[in-house]
Amino acid sequence: xxxxxxxxxxxxxxxxxxxxxxxxxxxxxxxxxxxxxxxxxxxxxxxxxxxxxxxxxxxxxxxxxxxxxxxxxxxxxxxxxxxxxxxxxxxxxxxxxxxxxxxxxxxxxxxxxxxxxxxxxxxxxxxxxxxxxxxxxxxxxxxxxxxxxxxxxxxxxxxxxxxxxxxxxxxxxxxxxxxxxxxxxxxxxxxxxxxxxxxxxxxxxxxxxxxxxxxxxxxxxxxxxxxxxxxxxxxxxxxxxxxxxxxxxxxxxxxxxxxxxxxxxxxxxxxxxxxxxxxxxxxxxxxxxxxxxxxxxxxxxxxxxxxxxxxxxxxxxxxxxxxxx
Amino acid sequence: xxxxxxxxxxxxxxxxxxxxxxxxxxxxxxxxxxxxxxxxxxxxxxxxxxxxxxxxxxxxxxxxxxxxxxxxxxxxxxxxxxxxxxxxxxxxxxxxxxxxxxxxxxxxxxxxxxxxxxxxxxxxxxxxxxxxxxxxxxxxxxxxxxxxxxxxxxxxxxxxxxxxxxxxxxxxxxxxxxxxxxxxxxxxxxxxxxxxxxxxxxxxxxxxxxxxxxxxxxxxxxxxxxxxxxxxxxxxxxxxxxxxxxxxxxxxxxxxxxxxxxxxxxxxxxxxxxxx
Amino acid sequence: xxxxxxxxxxxxxxxxxxxxxxxxxxxxxxxxxxxxxxxxxxxxxxxxxxxxxxxxxxxxxxxxxxxxxxxxxxxxxxxxxxxxxxxxxxxxxxxxxxxxxxxxxxxxxxxxxxxxxxxxxxxxxxxxxxxxxxxxxxxxxxxxxxxxxxxxxxxxxxxxxxxxxxxxxxxxxxxxxxxxxxxxxxxxxxxxxxxxxxxxxxxxxxxxxxxxxxxxxxxxxxxxxxxxxxxxxxxxxxxxxxxxxxxxxxxxxxxxxxxxxxxxxxxxxxxxxxxxxxxxxxxxxxxxxxxxxxxxxxxxxx
Numbered sequence: 001x002x003x004x005x006x007x008x009x010x011x012x013x014x015x016x017x018x019x020x021x022x023x024x025x026x027x028x029x030x031x032x033x034x035x036x037x038x039x040x041x042x043x044x045x046x047x048x049x050x051x052x053x054x055x056x057x058x059x060x061x062x063x064x065x066x067x068x069x070x071x072x073x074x075x076x077x078x079x080x081x082x083x084x085x086x087x088x089x090x091x092x093x094x095x096x097x098x099x100x101x102x103x104x105x106x107x108x109x110x111x112x113x114x115x116x117x118x119x120x121x122x123x124x125x126x127x128x129x130x131x132x133x134x135x136x137x138x139x140x141x142x143x144x145x146x147x148x149x150x151x152x153x154x155x156x157x158x159x160x161x162x163x164x165x166x167x168x169x170x171x172x173x174x175x176x177x178x179x180x181x182x183x184x185x186x187x188x189x190x191x192x193x194x195x196x197x198x199x200x201x202x203x204x205x206x207x208x209x210x211x212x213x214x215x216x217x218x219x220x221x222x223x224x225x226x227x228x229x230x231x232x233x234x235x236x237x238x239x240x241x242x243x244x245x246x247x248x249x250x251x252x253x254x255x256x257x258x259x260x261x262x263x264x265x266x267x268x269x270x271x272x273x274x275x276x277x278x279x280x281x282x283x284x285x286x287x288x289x290x291x292x293x294x295x296x297x298x299x300x301x302x303x304x305x306x307x308x309x310x311x312x313x314x315x316x317x318x319x320x321x322x323x324x325x
Numbered sequence: 326x327x328x329x330x331x332x333x334x335x336x337x338x339x340x341x342x343x344x345x346x347x348x349x350x351x352x353x354x355x356x357x358x359x360x361x362x363x364x365x366x367x368x369x370x371x372x373x374x375x376x377x378x379x380x381x382x383x384x385x386x387x388x389x390x391x392x393x394x395x396x397x398x399x400x401x402x403x404x405x406x407x408x409x410x411x412x413x414x415x416x417x418x419x420x421x422x423x424x425x426x427x428x429x430x431x432x433x434x435x436x437x438x439x440x441x442x443x444x445x446x447x448x449x450x451x452x453x454x455x456x457x458x459x460x461x462x463x464x465x466x467x468x469x470x471x472x473x474x475x476x477x478x479x480x481x482x483x484x485x486x487x488x489x490x491x492x493x494x495x496x497x498x499x500x501x502x503x504x505x506x507x508x509x510x511x512x513x514x515x516x517x518x519x520x521x522x523x524x525x526x527x528x529x530x531x532x533x534x535x536x537x538x539x540x541x542x543x544x545x546x547x548x549x550x551x552x553x554x555x556x557x558x559x560x561x562x563x564x565x566x567x568x569x570x571x572x573x574x575x576x577x578x579x580x581x582x583x584x585x586x587x588x589x590x591x592x593x594x595x596x597x598x599x600x601x
Numbered sequence: 602x603x604x605x606x607x608x609x610x611x612x613x614x615x616x617x618x619x620x621x622x623x624x625x626x627x628x629x630x631x632x633x634x635x636x637x638x639x640x641x642x643x644x645x646x647x648x649x650x651x652x653x654x655x656x657x658x659x660x661x662x663x664x665x666x667x668x669x670x671x672x673x674x675x676x677x678x679x680x681x682x683x684x685x686x687x688x689x690x691x692x693x694x695x696x697x698x699x700x701x702x703x704x705x706x707x708x709x710x711x712x713x714x715x716x717x718x719x720x721x722x723x724x725x726x727x728x729x730x731x732x733x734x735x736x737x738x739x740x741x742x743x744x745x746x747x748x749x750x751x752x753x754x755x756x757x758x759x760x761x762x763x764x765x766x767x768x769x770x771x772x773x774x775x776x777x778x779x780x781x782x783x784x785x786x787x788x789x790x791x792x793x794x795x796x797x798x799x800x801x802x803x804x805x806x807x808x809x810x811x812x813x814x815x816x817x818x819x820x821x822x823x824x825x826x827x828x829x830x831x832x833x834x835x836x837x838x839x840x841x842x843x844x845x846x847x848x849x850x851x852x853x854x855x856x857x858x859x860x861x862x863x864x865x866x867x868x869x870x871x872x873x874x875x876x877x878x879x880x881x882x883x884x885x886x887x888x889x890x891x892x893x894x895x896x897x898x899x900x901x902x903x
Binding site: 016019023024026027030031033034035036037038039040041042044045048051052055102103106107109110111115124127128129130131133134135136137138139140141142144145146186189217218219220240243244246247248249250253254274277278281282292293296299300303304306307308310311315 | 651653747
Binding site: 395397400402425426427428429430432433435437439440441442443451452455456499502503506 | 723788789791792794795796797798800802805809813814
């Protein structure tokens with residue numbers, strides 16, 4: 001028994017005692033450590049922005065904003081412009097989001113609104129989750145050997161018959177925007193499906209019950225009540241899926257053709273910021289590395305903005321649904 | 326000195342005893358949660374070796390007062406106590422006092438059974454190990470489980486999860502866990518509210534058994550329970566006159582007196598309303 | 602219907618139709634037809650969504666499986682016109698770099714999660730750290746590579762397994778933090794109260810009650826994080842680079858399965874393409890094993 005004042009009246013057999021000095025030190029130390037670990041996340045993000053920004057500084061000084069509007073990438077002449085890469089990033093991501101978002105949302109509805117018995121729904125959910133687990137580089141390989149040969153006949157037929165439409169303006173010789181966007185869509189699908197499922201599941205059952213109670217058909221309930229109610233969460237799913245697509249690298253580097261040109265054609269080779277980094281960085285000399293750092297900074301800014309918007313939206317809508325102010 | 330003698334004082338909080346007979350002397354001026362005044366002006370002495378029951382309508386602050394006796398309220402944001410709570414002559418709200426130490430001497434049983442996700446044995450041994458008890462842990466565990474009237478039911482499955490027990494068994498396990506370290510005072514916050522009548526009956530028998538060695542403070546929403554087990558009853562009420570809902574102690578006396586011949590009209594109304 | 606309305610004093614339906622309604626299914630009703638068409642469409646789209654996975658798995662098993670042999674694990678990658686060969690060094694490299702990533706991100710991630718869940722969930726630091734962790738889940742993996750190149754590779758003067766591991770740890774960290782926080786939040790409040798009520802310090806509560814109870818969930822998070830980074834290639838491109846030799850020191854350029862697949866995929870040789878498929882199969886198996894482990898180990902003990 002300790003000599004703590006509280007121990008004076010303790011019953012016989014009492015074992016209570018104050019924590020020892022070392023225990024207090026461990027307590028303080030551990031809590032301080034956890035605080036530092038949390039603070040480290042803030043420091044890390046700040047350091048990433050600062051470091052990439054710092055590395056990009058020389059290029060920013062040399063090329064100013066012309067870098068964003070130029071369209072040539074010539075190391076010998078020290079002329080660098082990333083307009084085609086920015087265009088390609090947005091174009092491919094939007095295409096992928098349109099396709100992957102539509103499929104992802106449909107899958108989410110399919111999995112949450114009682115179309116499947118529980119066992120099958122579990123199996124299907126597993127398939128979608130496995131899709132998310134396939135590495136980007138494997139999708140790239142699959143894209144080269146499966147997707148491109150599969151869509152080439154259709155693409156070339158479209159080019160021959162409807163070639164006057166800018167979207168079909170070129171033939172598909174190999175890598176290009178469309179195969180890249182298709183594979184990107186497959187990679188965006190699980191993100192959109194997962195977050196949309198959460199959003200649909202968060203709609204209170206009584207809301208659904210009320211709609212059925214008024215004599216709505218299943219799809220009327222889904223399209224007029226469930227989806228609008230979950231709209232905030234679904235929209236954030238799209239934004240986050242878009243963010244994922246913007247930063248996706250390997251599959252694009254393997255499929256988009258890495259050609260620094262501005263094009264509307266779905267079948268032409270193009271470029272994205274991430275693919276530009278992946279394909280040029282490993283062999284770049286000091287001058288090119290500076291320019292690539294500038295491109296990295298632009299990519300960082302775009303993805304940070306999109307992700308912050310998406311997560312901010314998600315936090316707000318979740319708070320609304322859970323009823324907190 | 327018997328409780329009857331102790332109650333001669335007609336002061337606002339009636340029970341008075343020699344300071345040697347008081348385990349915790351709780352004098353609340355105000356308990357605040359942020360801007361909300363939860364409890365005011367209540368003097369609640371907890372006598373040694375007796376069961377003190379706290380009764381009153383919901384929102385009357387009885388649980389708040391109980392949880393301020395071992396500083397569990399410190400975990401709630403914005404909690405502030407004005408007044409003082411003397412445990413063995415020391416103010417537990419003094420800056421020098423560590424709430425962790427207070428809780429080691431003043432044990433607590435909660436409203437919801439809350440065993441840890443570990444074996445039955447480890448649950449009961451938890452406090453012993455925490456206090457670095459060097460003696461016969463197994464013996465202590467058995468003793469505590471016997472006192473909680475749970476030993477016969479679990480002696481063959483001490484390695485099973487504490488969460489695998491029924492609700493009533495879980496609550497007795499929590500009592501065993503609380504008494505294993507032989508705390509000076511045991512606080513029980515509506516320990517039977519989540520249990521069925523049969524389990525409630527067992528816990529009540531257990532409280533009467535524990536009274537031999539323990540000082541117990543018990544919050545209950547069930548007045549019959551107070552008449553069955555409490556030696557002393559404190560009746561709290563809610564004051565809504567100033568717009569808020571502020572609890573305060575109306576009267577505190579020997580249980581028989583509170584129920585049969587209460588001093589305050591308010592007590593009479595509350596007990597009468599429920600009993601007649 | 603009219604009788605009923607008279608008896609109950611109710612007003613007839615808005616439509617004015619007072620005849621007995623036909624409650625049977627009606628195929629002439631446009632709403633019913635739309636319902637059936639939409640259901641069919643949803644089925645079609647859901648099945649279409651499953652096609653890519655089936656196709657990927659089919660290719661992996663047929664193309665990659667045909668090349669599966671023991672020498673894949675023991676041999677080094679072949680040069681241009683060579684036949685045979687394997688990618689044992691790339692498997693080792695991937696595992697070592699994932700190990701380094703785990704060794705960095707698990708302690709930091711779990712500690713940060715302890716703060717987010719137990720010490721300061723609503724503190725300003727807690728809110729900011731949680732928000733940034735979520736933002737980091739969408740941090741492009743290639744930028745992790747760029748950052749580590751600037752910080753580690755330039756400082757060390759060489760590409761290395763260490764730099765690769767650090768780059769991977771950046772991508773693993775948010776997964777570990779967010780799942781570990783979630784797991785600790787799932788430990789019931791009443792259990793934490795019980796620990797504090799018996800006189801635990803916060804640290805004792807966390808070590809003796811919260812962490813053991815949340816362990817399955819934390820392990821799930823770690824395994825998911827491992828599965829996520831094991832397949833990553835972009836952050837390794839210019840941090841670990843590649844090597845045709847066995848790993849001897851972590852301060853040297855190091856091979857990985859994903860970079861091997863990337864490199865071989867663009868080679869004009871049948872042998873290398875086959876190896877790329879076989880490496881993909883091995884990589885997907887590694888990723889799936891960790892995914893499976895996260896499910897199995899995620900079951901609570903009690």
